Amino acid sequence: MCGKAAKPAVRLVPQPVVAVAAIERCAKPGALQALTAAALLLPGLQASAQPVNSLSVQSSRFEEGNRHTSIATGLTPLQAWTLDLRGSRALTENLQLDFSLAQDSWSGATPVTIAPVGFGGNRPRRVNANGGSVISGASPLINGTLLLNTALVPLQSNADGNLQASTASETVMSSASPEIRKQLDLAVAQSTGTRRLQAAISLSHEPDYRSQHANLRSEFDFNDQHTTVAIGAGYTHSRINADIAGAWLPYVTTTAWQSRLNRNGGAVVLEATSNERSVDLALTQVLNRGALLDIGFSLRESRGYLENPYRAMSVVFVDPAALPVAGNATVRGDLRALLEQRPDSRRVQAASVRYVQHLAPFNAALHVNYDYSRDDWQLESQAIELQWLQPLGNWLLAPRVRWYSQSAAWFHQSHLVSLQRYRGIARDGNGNEIWLNANDTSQRYLRTTDGRYLDTAGRELDPALIDLLPQFANFSPALLPSQYSSDPRLAGFGVISAGVSLQRRFGNGLMLSAGIDHYRRASSLQFNGGGDSPYADFNYLAANLAVTLDLQTVARRQRQTHTHAMHGSHAAIPAGMMLAHDAAAAGTVATGYRLHNQQGMAMHMLDFSWHPSDRWTLLLMPQFMTLETGSTAHAHLGAVAGASRQSSFVDTLMAAQWHRPTANGEWQFSAGVGLPASGTGSADAMPALQYRSQNILGQWGVRLNGSVNIESQHPADFDPANSVEFSTWLARPLTSLLTATVRALHAQQHYTAAGSARTTAAGLGASVMVGSQMLAVEWLVPLATRGNGGHLQQHSFFASWHMAL
Amino acid sequence: MRIFLQLLVAVAIPALLSACTPVAAWERGTLAKPEMALDADPLDSALDNHVYFSKEASSGGNSASGGGCGCN
Numbered sequence: 066m067c068g069k070a071a072k073p074a075v076r077l078v079p080q081p082v083v084a085v086a087a088i089e090r091c092a093k094p095g096a097l098q099a100l101t102a103a104a105l106l107l108p109g110l111q112a113s114a115q116p117v118n119s120l121s122v123q124s125s126r127f128e129e130g131n132r133h134t135s136i137a138t139g140l141t142p143l144q145a146w147t148l149d150l151r152g153s154r155a156l157t158e159n160l161q162l163d164f165s166l167a168q169d170s171w172s173g174a175t176p177v178t179i180a181p182v183g184f185g186g187n188r189p190r191r192v193n194a195n196g197g198s199v200i201s202g203a204s205p206l207i208n209g210t211l212l213l214n215t216a217l218v219p220l221q222s223n224a225d226g227n228l229q230a231s232t233a234s235e236t237v238m239s240s241a242s243p244e245i246r247k248q249l250d251l252a253v254a255q256s257t258g259t260r261r262l263q264a265a266i267s268l269s270h271e272p273d274y275r276s277q278h279a280n281l282r283s284e285f286d287f288n289d290q291h292t293t294v295a296i297g298a299g300y301t302h303s304r305i306n307a308d309i310a311g312a313w314l315p316y317v318t319t320t321a322w323q324s325r326l327n328r329n330g331g332a333v334v335l336e337a338t339s340n341e342r343s344v345d346l347a348l349t350q351v352l353n354r355g356a357l358l359d360i361g362f363s364l365r366e367s368r369g370y371l372e373n374p375y376r377a378m379s380v381v382f383v384d385p386a387a388l389p390v391a392g393n394a395t396v397r398g399d400l401r402a403l404l405e406q407r408p409d410s411r412r413v414q415a416a417s418v419r420y421v422q423h424l425a426p427f428n429a430a431l432h433v434n435y436d437y438s439r440d441d442w443q444l445e446s447q448a449i450e451l452q453w454l455q456p457l458g459n460w461l462l463a464p465r466v467r468w469y470s471q472s473a474a475w476f477h478q479s480h481l482v483s484l485q486r487y488r489g490i491a492r493d494g495n496g497n498e499i500w501l502n503a504n505d506t507s508q509r510y511l512r513t514t515d516g517r518y519l520d521t522a523g524r525e526l527d528p529a530l531i532d533l534l535p536q537f538a539n540f541s542p543a544l545l546p547s548q549y550s551s552d553p554r555l556a557g558f559g560v561i562s563a564g565v566s567l568q569r570r571f572g573n574g575l576m577l578s579a580g581i582d583h584y585r586r587a588s589s590l591q592f593n594g595g596g597d598s599p600y601a602d603f604n605y606l607a608a609n610l611a612v613t614l615d616l617q618t619v620a621r622r623q624r625q626t627h628t629h630a631m632h633g634s635h636a637a638i639p640a641g642m643m644l645a646h647d648a649a650a651a652g653t654v655a656t657g658y659r660l661h662n663q664q665g666m667a668m669h670m671l672d673f674s675w676h677p678s679d680r681w682t683l684l685l686m687p688q689f690m691t692l693e694t695g696s697t698a699h700a701h702l703g704a705v706a707g708a709s710r711q712s713s714f715v716d717t718l719m720a721a722q723w724h725r726p727t728a729n730g731e732w733q734f735s736a737g738v739g740l741p742a743s744g745t746g747s748a749d750a751m752p753a754l755q756y757r758s759q760n761i762l763g764q765w766g767v768r769l770n771g772s773v774n775i776e777s778q779h780p781a782d783f784d785p786a787n788s789v790e791f792s793t794w795l796a797r798p799l800t801s802l803l804t805a806t807v808r809a810l811h812a813q814q815h816y817t818a819a820g821s822a823r824t825t826a827a828g829l830g831a832s833v834m835v836g837s838q839m840l841a842v843e844w845l846v847p848l849a850t851r852g853n854g855g856h857l858q859q860h861s862f863f864a865s866w867h868m869a870l
Numbered sequence: 871m872r873i874f875l876q877l878l879v880a881v882a883i884p885a886l887l888s889a890c891t892p893v894a895a896w897e898r899g900t901l902a903k904p905e906m907a908l909d910a911d912p913l914d915s916a917l918d919n920h921v922y923f924s925k926e927a928s929s930g931g932n933s934a935s936g937g938g939c940g941c942n
Binding site: 121123125127147149151165169289290291349350351352353354355357359413415419421423429430432438440442444445446452454455456461463469471474554555560566568578580582584586605607609611613 | 890891892893895897898900901903904905906908910911913914916917918920921922925926927928
């Protein structure tokens with residue numbers, strides 16, 4: 066679980082041109098004139114570089130490095146895929162809609178607690194090899210015995226096998242089940258003259274965590290549009306439903322949270338809510354022709370359950386009665402994992418400064434950002450980021466570096482030591498044990514420290530004459546601190562991160578961007594030093610790829626070239642055929658959408674293609690799937706079957722196609738890879754070979770394509786498959802606009818566990834081409850099937866739309 | 871740190887604002903360049919903020935508050 070609904074970005078809405086005549090008076094070069102015109106369209110200041118009418122798809126990958134543990138855990142570090150579809154649309158001259166639909170999915174190793182190294186929380190897992198036992202990895206251990214010295218400092222074996230005191234801790238890692246989070250953001254902004262008003266909602270959903278956010282923001286331009294003031298308020302409600310019955314509850318102590326545990330059947334669900342209110346104020350000022358300053362302040366107050374139900378605090382319970390006197394003796398501690406306890410409220414004050422300076426000698430922009438925040442958990446943080454944005458023709462290169470530092474929360478500790486027993490025979494104030502009559506538990510007896518049994522009147526009795534049983538008592542929460550957490554995110558530490566992004570704008574309204582970032586958390590990087598959590602240091606690498614369409618530019622080009630043909634970017638082929646794009650003139654960009662519907666499943670696929678030359682086509686195709694109960698997912702789409710109705714981003718297909726014209730037709734070879742957007746899917750290589758030509762009936766083609774599973778991250782019940790498919794098709798023009806298509810195919814799928822499935826099917830379809838747009842439909846009917854699980858063994862309906870830009 | 875902020879508010883900001891030069895509407899060509907936008911790459915910054923939020927206790931006033939999240 067990962068999600069509070071984030072505050073959507075605010076973007077200013079264009080206003081009517083106010084001084085066109087002024088531009089015309091100025092004889093500026095073309096590009097600058099265009100920018101000047103763009104500036105005049107802005108009411109005051111430009112908050113975001115995103116075009117007003119636009120559609121973007123961004124895919125990103127996040128990978129952590131291995132954590133520093135005493136032995137290599139062998140666990141795959143945390144990995145995540147994120148897919149974000151967002152866009153904006155001017156509804157009227159003054160009204161704008163922004164939306165975003167994002168999904169992130171993650172899997173891999175996650176810290177569950179922090180424990181002294183001497184405890185051995187990452188317990189070696191051994192396998193027999195070469196006649197001996199070798200360590201193959203580690204399993205988490207969060208309850209057990211820890212030896213301490215008489216000063217209650219943990220003991221650790223050194224290289225010689227001797228015990229020595231050590232305050233070193235380590236992160237105890239466990240492998241978490243893959244999880245998917247989805248988020249929807251919607252914002253409507255109204256602009257009237259120098260005022261703008263935006264209302265936004267944001268919904269975040271995970272199986273165990275739901276969050277709803279709403280905010281209202283108002284902006285005013287004044288001072289002859291040199292100054293913009295924005296004021297906003299937001300409210301977030303979050304609900305947690307964490308089923309901790311399985312792998313977590315047997316090992317963790319939930320004493321403090323009994324009232325929040327809802328036991329229903331086999332499930333034990335921790336149910337809780339939290340709310341957050343926020344207000345923010347920002348001032349943006351034009352300093353001169355090439356400099357901007359933005360200053361913001363915000364206050365946030367959170368109330369409710371602010372803990373993490375998957376984080377435990379290691380508490381070492383030491384029986385005070387067993388404390389030895391001798392200075393060199395060892396003390397036996399009972400280490401237990403307790404669910405963390407944070408305060409029920411948090412107040413955060415934050416300030417930010419953004420300074421943007423244009424550097425004329427370089428024709429570049431320098432962004433300097435500073436953020437500061439502090440709260441009543443005594444967390445204080447600051448971050449400085451420098452970013453250089455260098456336009457290079459149609460390219461924009463933007464390297465950046467960021468330093469971040471935070472102090473620790475007042476209740477953060479790596480572990481606790483408590484002078485009491487976790488559980489044991491109850492004692493009175495004098496250290497005597499309390500025993501009960503097994504036949505009448507209201508009768509109490511005392512067992513003295515020298516082993517005698519006394520009744521409540523102080524008379525000694527013979528224990529052989531009474532059936533006695535001890536009265537057990539659990540630890541007293543009152544003897545623990547009121548709040549405690551060992552979450553490394555609440556520790557003191559610093560961060561250095563650096564990255565670079567590259568954008569390429571095309572004249573047809575397309576923009577491609579890619580970025581990569583490296584992040585290094587280091588306790589030693591904390592401002593003023595003193596970071597005390599080196600055990601939690603780690604690094605990650607994140608890379609992203611995005612495609613943005615400026616729909617205004619696209620529409621303008623469409624109007625200018627309305628007679629422009631498809632350039633072959635997607636000719637009349639059957640609607641169900643994927644990765645079968647035609648060659649096109651260098652620079653051609655096309656976009657499209659395809660629907661594959663069969664019983665219980667609907668697959669939606671966006672399609673972006675770019676032709677860097679007339680021989681090559683590059684494709685990016687994110688897919689979104691909705692699945693009904695009882696349906697079986699296509700092998701490449703991840704194990705998303707099960708619940709009554711599930712919707713998620715599944716694979717993102719990326720492919721390169723090479724076209725080789727011949728005297729009578731064209732060969733086409735495609736090399737693609739399907740990358741799982743969910744942590745439960747599989748990565749597949751998808752090669753295809755096609756030949757197409759023309760005969761007296763129309764266009765025809767033959768095609769051989771396959772899919773080979775190359776990497777899987779999926780639960781045990783998911784059975785990855787390799788598949789091969791042969792198809793042949795004919796497209797027969799009926800009129801100048803309408804084309805009929807027929808297709809025959811034979812597909813084989815080979816599952817790792819469940820054998821194979823074969824399908825022979827026939828398809829009938831039609832396509833309509835209007836200008837540079839094509840609409841196509843196809844109905845595919847299975848004629849013969851063998852085995853189960855083939856993804857075409859049911860009737861399928863395909864619909865597609867493509868447009869060359 | 872508080873002193874630093876107070877200094878920033880009391881001295882630096884008024885100084886910068888007093889240094890403002892009037893910029894006529896037709897002189898805003900440079901300010902309208904994409905690289906001069908306060909958020910020059912909204913997609914990238916949304917992603918960064920999301921990751922920072924999951925790794926850091928405080929996200930510096932430009933995103934939701936930290937803590938309570940088990941995504942790592």
